[in-house]
Amino acid sequence: EVQLLESGGGLVQPGGSLRLSCVASGFTFNNYGMNWVRQAPGQGPEWVSAVSGSGESTYYADSVKGRFTISRDNSKNTLYLQMSSLRVEDTAVYYCAKDRWSTKPAHFDYWGQGTLVTVSS
Amino acid sequence: EIVLTQSPGTLSLSPGERATLSCRASQSLSSSYLAWYQQKPGQAPRLLIYGASSRATGIPDRFSGSGSGTDFTLTISRLEPEDFAVFYCQQYGSSPTFGQGTKVELK
Numbered sequence: 001e002v003q004l005l006e007s008g009g010g011l012v013q014p015g016g017s018l019r020l021s022c023v024a025s026g027f028t029f030n031n032y033g034m035n036w037v038r039q040a041p042g043q044g045p046e047w048v049s050a051v052s053g054s055g056e057s058t059y060y061a062d063s064v065k066g067r068f069t070i071s072r073d074n075s076k077n078t079l080y081l082q083m084s085s086l087r088v089e090d091t092a093v094y095y096c097a098k099d100r101w102s103t104k105p106a107h108f109d110y111w112g113q114g115t116l117v118t119v120s121s
Numbered sequence: 122e123i124v125l126t127q128s129p130g131t132l133s134l135s136p137g138e139r140a141t142l143s144c145r146a147s148q149s150l151s152s153s154y155l156a157w158y159q160q161k162p163g164q165a166p167r168l169l170i171y172g173a174s175s176r177a178t179g180i181p182d183r184f185s186g187s188g189s190g191t192d193f194t195l196t197i198s199r200l201e202p203e204d205f206a207v208f209y210c211q212q213y214g215s216s217p218t219f220g221q222g223t224k225v226e227l228k
Contacts, residue, residue, distance in 0.1 A: 044222045107168060107211065112165065
């Protein structure tokens, strides 16, 4: 059974930093791309970032480029999202999502339960 | 950025009825790179359809997708009580984007 377990969310002030983690199990982790998708309260999902199965290629939405960094540790089956220069508009539930592809971001067949990030003073 | 526009915003139907949801892309999607998701309150989205018409693992055959280019449709042939939710389309021809959603509610 595929499982994705996020952690690291919380309350942070504007301009602050936070690191999210996602531990994966139930599939061969390095065979698949992984993504972060966020959803602000009452809004639709927004794709944030992706990393290829090997970790060599990364992709970012324009809204987070230069502020967020995605990475993965295939030896630990873990995905990360380092978030810095956080803004109020980054407030959302952040989901870790497994891709059906191994390279560029595509579509997401398994999702975690989400972790809430709140940016507020 | 490819913008996806979903219609209608809300669909009020009864169990057993047919639901037809539309998704229109601002640019033609190469290789029909279009997916559909269902989301219930307090839950993560669930992948229903990818490649415009392929059902994801475990998805009942009452869910079907069709379309190409810029116009896509999700059809639920006969609504079951557990189908009432918000549905999103998502494109992956370029940097992924989602539509704003269609809520299928109980009439």
